[in-house]
Amino acid sequence: MNLSIQLHLAGLSLSNTVRVLEIFGVKRARSTVHNWVHKADLQPNSCRNPDHVAVDETVIRLVDEQYWLYAAVDPASNQLLYTKLEPTRNKGIASAFFTELREKHDVDDAVILVDGDKSLNYACQRHNLDFRYERHGNRNSVERVFCEIKRRTISFSNCFSNASVETAD
Missing domain, CATH: 3.30.420.10 (Ribonuclease H-like superfamily/Ribonuclease H)
Known part of the structure; x- marks a missing residue:
């Protein structure tokens, strides 16, 4: 769950996030990953320091x-x-x-x-x-x-x- 949230917040689409999870033998639907991200209630935090x-x-x-x-x-x-x-x-x-x-x-x-x-x-x-x-x-x-x-x-x-x-x- 944590990996999928991090991958999606890093910019991967839901479909690509699901594909990466499948590499590790985890089969989840895009809607499941979407719900995890939504429930985490996070916004990307890149810790950037813009001018x-x-x-x-x-x-x-x-x-x-x-x-x-x-x-x-x-x-x-x-x-x-x-x-x-x-x-x-x-x-x-x-x-x-x-x-x-x-x-x-x-x-x-x-x-x-x-x-x-x-x-x-x-x-x-x-x-x-x-x-x-x-x-x-x-x-x-x-x-x-x-x-x-x-x-x-x-x-x-x-x-x-x-x-x-x-x-x-």
Whole structure:
């Protein structure tokens, strides 16, 4: 179980993870591995130390409700560092997002790239993070990632209209 969770979080697809398990004589369905990963409630933690981190939030719709998706992206690789789905947005939630991001990644020396959102600016100041207002440039990476997330969320919401927010998260 532990090996399959680690393999999947390292980037292997569910199918490839199942194939690796079969090498060791363990036969499990993709759905079983998916459930293990989901129950572990882990997000990838690469312990990276990026120079810049683009942070933003956006509204996504799930069925008939809207949620705020907070995300931190490494602009050098366009990889998500951390995400959090919330029913609303405010300074407290933004601050909690940065607390959790700092627990997962060493971003204390990184320049945080934010847009004009006051709650994100407040959270950066509260955590004594070096932040810079940037509308384009390296911040475009988080916008590209959000565009793809929104595309996938719409597809997910259309296909699984009875799914809960926990499933979407």
